[in-house]
Amino acid sequence: MKNIKVVKSTKSCSILPKKAKRPLLRKTTRNILEDKLRFQMEEMVTQNSKLMQGIDREKVAEEQIHIRTKAMEAASDGIFIIDAKDNNFNIVYANPSFQMITGYAKKEIIGHNYFMYAGGNSDLRISGEIRQTLSQGKSFHGELLKFKKNGEKYWCLLRIAPIRDTKGVVTHYVGIKSDITLMKQRVLEIEEQREELLHVTRVGKLAEFVSSLAHEISQPLTAILSYAQAAQRMLKDREPQLQEILQFIVNDDQRAAEVIRRLRYLLKKSKPAFVSLDINTVIRDTVSLIIPQVTAKDKVIKFELDIGLPLIQGDRIQLQQVVLNLISNSLEAMESKKDSHELIIRTSRKDTDTILVQVRDSGCGIPEGNMKKLFSHFFTSKPDGLGMGLSISRSIIEAHGGHLEAENNPDRGATFYFILPIQMKNSNEY
Amino acid sequence: MPSLIYIVDDDESVCRALKILLSSYDFEVKTFNSAQKFFDSVANDDPGCLLLDIHMPGLDGWEVQKKILNSGSKRPVIFISAEKQDNAADRALKVGAVGFLQKPVNGQTLVDLINDAKN
Numbered sequence: 433m434k435n436i437k438v439v440k441s442t443k444s445c446s447i448l449p450k451k452a453k454r455p456l457l458r459k460t461t462r463n464i465l466e467d468k469l470r471f472q473m474e475e476m477v478t479q480n481s482k483l484m485q486g487i488d489r490e491k492v493a494e495e496q497i498h499i500r501t502k503a504m505e506a507a508s509d510g511i512f513i514i515d516a517k518d519n520n521f522n523i524v525y526a527n528p529s530f531q532m533i534t535g536y537a538k539k540e541i542i543g544h545n546y547f548m549y550a551g552g553n554s555d556l557r558i559s560g561e562i563r564q565t566l567s568q569g570k571s572f573h574g575e576l577l578k579f580k581k582n583g584e585k586y587w588c589l590l591r592i593a594p595i596r597d598t599k600g601v602v603t604h605y606v607g608i609k610s611d612i613t614l615m616k617q618r619v620l621e622i623e624e625q626r627e628e629l630l631h632v633t634r635v636g637k638l639a640e641f642v643s644s645l646a647h648e649i650s651q652p653l654t655a656i657l658s659y660a661q662a663a664q665r666m667l668k669d670r671e672p673q674l675q676e677i678l679q680f681i682v683n684d685d686q687r688a689a690e691v692i693r694r695l696r697y698l699l700k701k702s703k704p705a706f707v708s709l710d711i712n713t714v715i716r717d718t719v720s721l722i723i724p725q726v727t728a729k730d731k732v733i734k735f736e737l738d739i740g741l742p743l744i745q746g747d748r749i750q751l752q753q754v755v756l757n758l759i760s761n762s763l764e765a766m767e768s769k770k771d772s773h774e775l776i777i778r779t780s781r782k783d784t785d786t787i788l789v790q791v792r793d794s795g796c797g798i799p800e801g802n803m804k805k806l807f808s809h810f811f812t813s814k815p816d817g818l819g820m821g822l823s824i825s826r827s828i829i830e831a832h833g834g835h836l837e838a839e840n841n842p843d844r845g846a847t848f849y850f851i852l853p854i855q856m857k858n859s860n861e862y
Numbered sequence: 863m864p865s866l867i868y869i870v871d872d873d874e875s876v877c878r879a880l881k882i883l884l885s886s887y888d889f890e891v892k893t894f895n896s897a898q899k900f901f902d903s904v905a906n907d908d909p910g911c912l913l914l915d916i917h918m919p920g921l922d923g924w925e926v927q928k929k930i931l932n933s934g935s936k937r938p939v940i941f942i943s944a945e946k947q948d949n950a951a952d953r954a955l956k957v958g959a960v961g962f963l964q965k966p967v968n969g970q971t972l973v974d975l976i977n978d979a980k981n
Contacts, residue, residue, distance in 0.1 A: 643945075646944070647944045648944075650965045653965070654876050654879065654944065655873070655879035655880075656879070657968070658876075658879035658880050658882065658883040658966075658969065659879045659882060661883055661968070661969035661970075662883040662885070662886045665883075665887070665969075666886055685966060689965075689966050693964075
């Protein structure tokens, strides 16, 4: 901004009085001279007054510039101006908010190429997009993830527009950047809550779906079973081969009915019902529900179950949920690894009061940074995950008086394990 | 004379299959695919055990059982349902039914229950 210094004289000043008293000259000559002088004087007055008006205008303009500059300095958005000359994108102005948002000092910003200074766009693709937009004389508008000088991430709403001179030539660009990190966080929180709700709804819908499916399938199963059993009676003591086939039909019908029964049991919403349970049976029952998925993914579940384990007190469905969740996670961890097939489920006696259940995979393992967050609500490393599984599993195990943990295996993959107390009355026997 | 069994189930296939099965046990079986049809053709004091589905359009199984009880009939009723209802078995006994069987129902189990009901 240029400073205009004008020394202003009083407005009403005149250089010569209009009618000066002088000795008489020859009238004509004098008159001519006087007229000339007067004319010149009047001209000067006019000019002077014009000059004064100009100075006034300039003063008003100066005040306006002052106000605008102050406004830019005071704005809470980051405002900056880039020189459009030579395609160097030199920053010629950056207000204090710009410095605050980016964390860089004025001297680290001014005179530097907007795209090259340390706080510039780390993403070259976006830089290129901005440059291209500006070179076409258009305005840029976008949300970017950026880094402050101290490395802190922030979300920035950036708008850059060209400034043109009277001939329409772009001389500068003016940019405004706003820190929208808090806004973004709020949006994400809302998104999370929506996802949670959707999930609960989905589970409800699934339970409903399974229930109606179970009903529809049970009807033909009833008919098939009855037909087969009627035929068995009709062929009594005859046609042993047909009898055998009929028995296979009966068996498979009952197997299908059992699958439905379990499925319905698993999806039923119920209060925890603590009963005496054999953890090995819980595990086998759960695996039988997921085995088609395991086979489809070309994986194998290997059991290393200690058959001599004492009973535990627990809710069968809830413990099945935990086991199912751990197996599903392990399968997903192994999915991308073509050379890992085996998932081991191991049960053992940990000490006199507790049993240990381990689910060990040979998948991608858990990144060290994720270890702590693993069991928190909504933490997920999967693109389509909801981050509910492990947190629900942990609270179930804790409600059973045990605890659920995870660790990476020394070779590869991870092991999730939970410890459960054995039935109290059994402890008297030892 | 063979014992009479009535089956009320909206699923035609279930009716036919159970009829064939129970006929092989020498029962005489009559099937109806709605409660209304049953009430229209069978009098309250006609002898015979009723195998009753629960989930049906029109009158459902519970309503049918209530109607039979209210009419003063002593007809034995066995509920057979594809639905998994909590405490359905308890509820069936509480409303005066002989028993509750979950579909698909095993032939021998059903016949044993029918024979119990007759005695």
